[in-house]
Amino acid sequence: MYLILLGPPGTGKGTQAKLVAEKLGLAHISSGDMLRDAVQRGTDLGRQAKAYMDKGELVPDELTIAMIEERLGQPHAQAGALFDGFPRTMQQAKALDQALARQGKAATAALHIAARDDEILRRLTGRWLCPSCGAIYHEHSLPPKASGVCDQCGGTLTQRDDDRPDVARARLERQRPAEELLHHYREQGKLVDINGEQDVDAVTHDLMAAIEQTPAAPERR
Ligand code: AMP
Numbered sequence: 001m002y003l004i005l006l007g008p009p010g011t012g013k014g015t016q017a018k019l020v021a022e023k024l025g026l027a028h029i030s031s032g033d034m035l036r037d038a039v040q041r042g043t044d045l046g047r048q049a050k051a052y053m054d055k056g057e058l059v060p061d062e063l064t065i066a067m068i069e070e071r072l073g074q075p076h077a078q079a080g081a082l083f084d085g086f087p088r089t090m091q092q093a094k095a096l097d098q099a100l101a102r103q104g105k106a107a108t109a110a111l112h113i114a115a116r117d118d119e120i121l122r123r124l125t126g127r128w129l130c131p132s133c134g135a136i137y138h139e140h141s142l143p144p145k146a147s148g149v150c151d152q153c154g155g156t157l158t159q160r161d162d163d164r165p166d167v168a169r170a171r172l173e174r175q176r177p178a179e180e181l182l183h184h185y186r187e188q189g190k191l192v193d194i195n196g197e198q199d200v201d202a203v204t205h206d207l208m209a210a211i212e213q214t215p216a217a218p219e220r221r
Helices: 013-024 031-041 044-054 061-072 090-102 117-125 165-175 179-187 200-212
Strands: 002-006 027-030 081-084 109-114 127-129 136-138 191-195
Touching: 002 013, 002 179, 013 027, 013 081, 013 200, 027 031, 027 061, 031 044, 031 061, 031 081, 044 061, 061 090, 090 179, 109 179, 109 200, 117 165, 179 191, 191 200
Parallel strands: 002 081, 002 109, 027 081, 109 191
Antiparallel strands: 127 136
């Protein structure tokens, strides 16, 4: 089974990817994690990718595609995989289709964790940190007892630059799945929309239920 997970930031896509891959025994192939690892290890790929990542831009297709193709060829991916953060462009989507086809395989489903922009922005901008002790709060889901004050140590809470409304909006625009990608999988009858405005457990439940409905569901393989 080869699953593709799509979704904007703020919907817990990375968390869901790990949970679902583990439940199904699939390799979790996260392009972001692989690129960060390459940067940290100082490989050729890491050196080439770093400049783009530092600017928040997409790494060129030829680099990401080669990286994913190599990963897909490894023994660990032969029993199935869940792609997280890849594909991001049409060229990547077509390359993935072809790489799977060369192995006599095909994507099983593209699961799109969707949420409205205002809900995403509410989630992305609600996070506050305590610079003194590192505690993390969220205006809506985990508020401190007194606004702006750390429950643990009484420190004054601050917001990370990334979480400020203008920066969060720019991040959403940059990272939301491209409409043409959604169209690509919808056209193949593989796109499933999942309500990403629910809590983590409910989203996992809906993802698993959607996967059960696919032709390659575990008990029918
Ligand atoms: P992520 O953790 O998925 O947000 O990825 C972190 C950064 O890695 C992104 O901002 C991009 O610079 C790069 N990246 C991750 N996946 C891809 C991809 N599929 N195509 C191009 N760049 C990517």
